[in-house]
Amino acid sequence: MPEATPITAMDLPAGDYAIVEVLGHRTLIGRVAEIERFGTKMLQIEPLFGDVMLAPVLVGGGSLYQFTPCSAETAYARRPTRTYQLPGSVAATIPPLALPNNNELPSFLVDTDSDEATGCSDDALPGTADDWRGTEVHPDGCTCPDCVGY
Numbered sequence: 810m811p812e813a814t815p816i817t818a819m820d821l822p823a824g825d826y827a828i829v830e831v832l833g834h835r836t837l838i839g840r841v842a843e844i845e846r847f848g849t850k851m852l853q854i855e856p857l858f859g860d861v862m863l864a865p866v867l868v869g870g871g872s873l874y875q876f877t878p879c880s881a882e883t884a885y886a887r888r889p890t891r892t893y894q895l896p897g898s899v900a901a902t903i904p905p906l907a908l909p910n911n912n913e914l915p916s917f918l919v920d921t922d923s924d925e926a927t928g929c930s931d932d933a934l935p936g937t938a939d940d941w942r943g944t945e946v947h948p949d950g951c952t953c954p955d956c957v958g959y
Contacts (some may be wrong), residue, residue: 815906818885826844826884829854833874835896837866838884852876856899857888861907866899 839856874916
């Protein structure tokens with residue numbers, strides 16, 4: 810399988826671009842061409858994702874629900890940038906170059922309250938009413954359950 814090709818809005822390859830809905834449930838945006846494979850005519854779509862053009866996806870003509878031709882600039886502007894925006898079979902083929910970083914994680918999975926010095930997220934001060942901990946202390950002085958181990 811060919812590797813993904815990095816692209817920008819200014820250097821999109823020549824060709825026809827479209828927004829393609831397959832069976833009304835899967836939307837692919839990219840460069841399209843009619844090809845013949847397996848003894849039948851098929852639509853070849855090279856999906857745009859983030860800053861790359863992915864390997865071709867072949868779709869049978871009977872599976873097309875809607876085909877909307879557009880300019881390369883429109884296709885680039887409407888391209889998916891998150892993995893959940895791609896059909897599962899296409900997302901499974903995303904090369905490492907195009908994989909998103911952790912900025913795609915939902916906000917509830919991102920730890921923003923941690924103390925960067927100790928890695929501790931406990932806000933209770935030792936000796937206060939909020940201090941429910943025992944007397945064990947981690948070598949760095951922290952007494953939270955993450956550091957002490959209970």
